[in-house]
Amino acid sequence: MPSKKWSIEISESNSPAFLNQIFPDWQEVEIVMASLPYSLKGEDTMRTILSIVLNKERPLQKTPIVLCALTPEKNESSKLGFSMHREYKNMYIEVQGPNTINIAGVWKWTVPTAKEHGTNASAKNINGMNHCS
DSSP: OOEEEEEEEEOGGGOOEEHHHHSTTEEEEEEEEEEOOSSOSTTOOOOEEEEEESOSSSGGGOOEEEEEEEBTTTBOEEEEEEEEETTOTTOEEEEESSSOEEEEEEEEEOOOOHHHHSSOOOOOOOTTOEEEO
16 A cells, blocks of 8 residues: 655644545545644644544534644644544544644555556645655
């Protein structure tokens, strides 16, 4: 299964970020690091929370898995090592709080056969995501 390093910025304004939209044909996504950006919003010292939510179809019953809470001048980065497998169709990343969070990791995808897509599939740059080699 091919894999690639990735990084993305997510804020409360562009949250939730659905894994199916960010990673086409994904089978496994690992988040290895989360950090606050170099430039923070104003003098805000409130925490910003990074979560994974498994099901958006029933929003009142959603149960977020909190990966970390980042606070300026206290805890501005966190090593994670959190892996997700494609078991839930509507899994998404959610950010709550005043700051953007930079997230980095590794994703693995299934390469469709030429018969399924007409050509070999490859990683794409989607939603401003940076694919690192």
